Amino acid sequence: MSETSIAKTVYWQPLHDMLDPARSKTQTLAGFDEEFVDLADYILRITHRIWEQKNIGACYDYYADYCPVHTLGGYADSVDVVVQNTLKTIAAFPDRSLIGEDVIYREEANDVYYSSHRITSIMTNKGPSEFGAPTGKTGRVTTIADCMCRDNKIFYEWLMRDNSFLIAQLGIELDDAAAFQAKFPVSSTFTQWLNEEYARTCANEASRWEALPEQDKPWGDFAKSWADQIFNKRMFNKLSDFYKPNASVQWPGGRQATGNAAIGGMFIKYLASCPDANMVVDHICVTHYDDNRVNIALRWGLAGHYNATQSKYAQFNQQPHYILGATHFEIEDGVIAKEFTVFDEVAALANLMRKLPQATEA
Amino acid sequence: MLSTIQQLLEKQDTQTLTAALLHSSRWLLGERLHYGPIQQRGLMANWLDITTHFETVELCAKVQSGDVEAGVFCLSSASTTTYFIAQCEHRNGAIKQLLQWVDSASLAAHYNTKEAPGYDNSMSLPFWPEPDPLQLSEFDPQLHLKTTHAGINDVVASNTSDKSKALLSQWWQVWQGFDTAGIKELYSDATHISVNSQVLNKEGSPSVSSWLTQLEGKLHRRYCQLEQVITDESNALVRWRIDADLKTDNGLIRVRLPLATMLTFKENKIVSEYWVVDSIAFEKRFGAPLPF
Numbered sequence: 128m129s130e131t132s133i134a135k136t137v138y139w140q141p142l143h144d145m146l147d148p149a150r151s152k153t154q155t156l157a158g159f160d161e162e163f164v165d166l167a168d169y170i171l172r173i174t175h176r177i178w179e180q181k182n183i184g185a186c187y188d189y190y191a192d193y194c195p196v197h198t199l200g201g202y203a204d205s206v207d208v209v210v211q212n213t214l215k216t217i218a219a220f221p222d223r224s225l226i227g228e229d230v231i232y233r234e235e236a237n238d239v240y241y242s243s244h245r246i247t248s249i250m251t252n253k254g255p256s257e258f259g260a261p262t263g264k265t266g267r268v269t270t271i272a273d274c275m276c277r278d279n280k281i282f283y284e285w286l287m288r289d290n291s292f293l294i295a296q297l298g299i300e301l302d303d304a305a306a307f308q309a310k311f312p313v314s315s316t317f318t319q320w321l322n323e324e325y326a327r328t329c330a331n332e333a334s335r336w337e338a339l340p341e342q343d344k345p346w347g348d349f350a351k352s353w354a355d356q357i358f359n360k361r362m363f364n365k366l367s368d369f370y371k372p373n374a375s376v377q378w379p380g381g382r383q384a385t386g387n388a389a390i391g392g393m394f395i396k397y398l399a400s401c402p403d404a405n406m407v408v409d410h411i412c413v414t415h416y417d418d419n420r421v422n423i424a425l426r427w428g429l430a431g432h433y434n435a436t437q438s439k440y441a442q443f444n445q446q447p448h449y450i451l452g453a454t455h456f457e458i459e460d461g462v463i464a465k466e467f468t469v470f471d472e473v474a475a476l477a478n479l480m481r482k483l484p485q486a487t488e489a
Numbered sequence: 490m491l492s493t494i495q496q497l498l499e500k501q502d503t504q505t506l507t508a509a510l511l512h513s514s515r516w517l518l519g520e521r522l523h524y525g526p527i528q529q530r531g532l533m534a535n536w537l538d539i540t541t542h543f544e545t546v547e548l549c550a551k552v553q554s555g556d557v558e559a560g561v562f563c564l565s566s567a568s569t570t571t572y573f574i575a576q577c578e579h580r581n582g583a584i585k586q587l588l589q590w591v592d593s594a595s596l597a598a599h600y601n602t603k604e605a606p607g608y609d610n611s612m613s614l615p616f617w618p619e620p621d622p623l624q625l626s627e628f629d630p631q632l633h634l635k636t637t638h639a640g641i642n643d644v645v646a647s648n649t650s651d652k653s654k655a656l657l658s659q660w661w662q663v664w665q666g667f668d669t670a671g672i673k674e675l676y677s678d679a680t681h682i683s684v685n686s687q688v689l690n691k692e693g694s695p696s697v698s699s700w701l702t703q704l705e706g707k708l709h710r711r712y713c714q715l716e717q718v719i720t721d722e723s724n725a726l727v728r729w730r731i732d733a734d735l736k737t738d739n740g741l742i743r744v745r746l747p748l749a750t751m752l753t754f755k756e757n758k759i760v761s762e763y764w765v766v767d768s769i770a771f772e773k774r775f776g777a778p779l780p781f
Contacts, residue, residue, distance in 0.1 A: 138513075138585070139511070139580055139581070139583055139585065140511070140512070140513075141511050141512065141583060142511070142512035145512060222527070224524070224525050226512060226513045226524055226525065227512075227513065228513060247513075247515075247524055249524050249525050249527075249528065267522065267524065267621070292622055295622035296619075296621075296622060364635070364636065366637070367636075367637035371643070372637050372638065372639035372640070372643040372644070372715075373639045373643065373644045373714070373715050373716055373717065375716070380622070380624050381621060381622035381623045381624045382624045382626065383623060383624075384626065385714050385716055385730065386638070386639050386714040386715075387636065387637045387638070388628050388629060388630065388636070388638065388712060388714070389626070389628050389712075389714065389732065391628060391629075392626040392627055392628020392629070393626040393628075395626070395628075396626040396627065397626075
């Protein structure tokens with residue numbers, strides 16, 4: 128892998144280079160505007176234009192008219208709703224920055240590009256938000272946006288945000304934020320999607336996705352094995368097959384672990400809240416950073432029955448529970464050096480309050 | 490790139506550091522990660538305020554390996570010395586990551602004394618960041634023989650000399666393995682070893698072995714984890730952490746103590762060793778003071 132891989136360029140990229148990339152075009156990007164040199168450039172620049180330059184209407188240029196957007200808290204499928212939601216978020220957090228940490232992508236069949244974009248946002252809560260009244264406080268949050276793109280437009284999106292980490296900085300309790308969200312009705316399309324995702328994940332059926340290129344297949348096997356051995360078989364002595372001895376792992380809500388002992392403890396504690404959980408990996412992307420580092424993006428689902436680890440949530444015991452999650456790995460020497468896992472615990476708790484998913488038990 | 494920090498502190502040069510920071514740079518202070526120009530400017534302003542309370546800034550020890558550079562800075566006035574450790578990940582003049590661990594207790598004591606006409610030695614700094622939220626999970630702290638625990642050889646760069654690896658492994662055995670007998674082999678009477686502003690082995694201060702005993706005795710079910718070790722021929726920065734149970738007025742709580750230790754060594758002995766622990770960040774995060 129060359130010294131100047133796109134991933135490495137993006138990692139060290141100053142803002143002026145992000146806005147006007149100096150690197151030459153290395154991807155065909157059929158159907159995309161000529162100005163974009165690769166998919167990472169497309170994703171970073173359109174995000175900057177929409178969010179930081181506040182050209183919210185640019186969503187009409189870069190989103191298909193019909194674009195399903197899945198989050199654990201709701202569903203939208205029209206570009207008009209994407210524009211409205213973006214506007215509302217900026218009104219609630221007017222200084223929200225979207226700092227691109229990584230774009231892990233792959234080219235798929237029929238001129239489709241799949242991108243998994245990890246973003247750090249700094250944002251001050253100055254207006255009413257999806258969590259309640261404004262707090263005036265500033266917080267940081269990690270988001271992973273998985274997008275399918277074709278012909279210069281995003282036409283399918285999954286959005287995962289670490290909202291429990293954000294509200295902790297805003298001074299909002301998890302139960303309060305979830306109860307606030309649970310008051311709002313959800314669409315029947317969302318309920319249907321959640322029910323289907325729950326059933327599919329419990330049945331261990333991964334969504335269909337295109338095989339990885341030959342060179343990346345071992346990384347696909349690695350990622351699936353990670354889900355299977357650690358989360359499905361609970362073989363925590365296998366952690367050293369997947370993680371460096373000083374690997375660092377960031378999970379939602381401020382869970383932070385380094386080293387196998389702490390990582391194992393964190394996973395065990397999390398899984399105790401859904402002890403029959405099954406994890407299914409629904410998509411994998413791989414980009415090569417340099418000879419010794421590979422970045423992998425996974426989108427996954429986790430489903431099972433809720434088991435409260437705090438007495439205040441005991442009323443939800445045995446309810447069906449579903450998590451839409453995304454993970455980015457930085458792999459060094461063949462094992463994970465850093466992991467960033469994102470899902471929305473606020474929405475997950477709001478769904479328990481709404482008694483969703485309404486699963487038909489097998 | 491540590492020079493950008495030195496220039497900020499000595500010459501009030503905000504522009505050189507600003508120019509080196511990227512759109513995606515992160516800056517750790519007070520166990521909080523900061524991003525973006527607004528937060529960066531706030532941090533620089535606070536540092537400039539801090540430096541008005543000190544007369545000199547000195548880089549006491551330094552290590553560089555690949556894209557990473559780290560150093561111990563010593564802020565001095567007639568009455569006090571405050572250390573902080575800074576680490577930079579940089580390339581071609583750009584800083585991607587700037588991590589700082591500060592002896593905030595000593596800083597607060599000095600800052601508040603100077604600030605107020607009366608004597609106020611409170612353990613707080615008005616501008617010290619709120620630490621990032623942290624959820625700790627319980628785990629088995631025992632070093633089972635068939636489980637993996639990071640050792641020095643697992644985390645140092647492959648080009649580290651065998652001599653350095655052996656010395657650092659011995660050091661880790663002392664602090665992680667509670668090997669009090671190993672202290673004599675590692676340290677001489679002339680070694681400078683400080684924990685924040687307290688110099689050990691001096692009259693009226695604890696010895697190295699009593700410091701180790703305090704760590705073991707006051708932090709129950711202690712587990713030490715290496716995060717990163719940066720070495721050159723005669724220096725090393727060890728970033729590590731202790732997860733432990735701490736007895737407080739509110740009962741036993743699980744805590745995490747992030748540590749930055751800078752070592753300088755010569756002929757298989759440690760010449761100097763600086764430990765920096767951010768006491769204010771610890772107290773803000775866990776609602777309890779450090780037990781030592």
